[in-house]
Amino acid sequence: MPAETAAAPALPPRVLQQAADWLMRLHEDGSVAQRARWQRWHDADPDHARAWQRAEHLLALSGQVPPPLAHSALQRAASPGRRALLRSVAALLVAPLGGWLAWRLYDEAAWNASVRTAVGERLRHVLDDGSVLQLDTNTAVDIAFDxxxxxxxxxxxxxxxxxxxxxxxxxxxxxxxxxxxxxxxLGTRFSVRLFAEDALLVVQEGAVRIDTGTRHRRVDAGMQLRWNRQSLPQPQPANPGADAWTHGMLVADALPLQQLVQELGRYHRHWLRVDPAIAALPVSGAYPLDDLDRSLSMLAATYAVQAQRGLWIQLRPADTRG
Structure with a gap:
């Protein structure tokens, strides 16, 4: 497994500011003479090239203006929308890439389509290139192909x-x-799930490269990686049945009952609770996501639990008294 790439030395603020200035200059004046001056600046110092590479990376993330920055797209007549985007990228150049700043940049991009699911719904969506998306419950995906x-x-x-x-x-x-x-x-089939503070990648086929802006890591088939903005750990073997949700099932292997019920709850609007006395009970099996009653009946038939219904559904220890 490839080791984590070491972070490159920080770029001097003055160099990042120069790159931001050049970004706006090329937008306003894309003449041959101006591009030649930019090229001289670019080639004069390796740090200049690195700063420009960061700018290209930010533009690629925006989904709006393709790299390289000297592309003819920047030489067309200026428009308020394109100028605003480039101004955002220029501002991001002087700050670390990633986190909420990069997410704000995504919010300003011109996404041309969106697919989404409601709670309890799953959806298969075929993209223009033939790629296939499987959306889980309560999911939203924007699409920006260019x-x-x-x-x-x-x-x-x-x-x-x-x-x-x-x-x-x-x-x-x-x-x-x-x-x-x-x-x-990298020629692949994979799933990615967002949590409150981190994300989980599971690779079923091929490989996927994660790029946080300062670090990157490759995750191969059969592996998974849960990471956040501060931590990009080593991949681990994928959990069995990690993609069973695409077939309408939840596969548990010694999963605490509390966690299993939370997963089932993502597909239903019922309020589900677990008695603390059995919250840590390890549960195994395959449970249908779309049939909550059946899943609860399976739990009751296998484990010493029962479902008590009222304003909410609560799992509590079964009454085993004769």
Missing amino acids: GQQRLLRLRHGQVQVATSPDPQQPTRPFRVATPQGILQA
């Missing part, structure tokens, strides 16, 4: 992606944006 990349943004929930070869030439990378970083598919 001539440079195939980009999705996972707003909330969980999605499985099965990528197809890009019909366009040259081929475009397939990326998924999350608040914790960018995922780039």
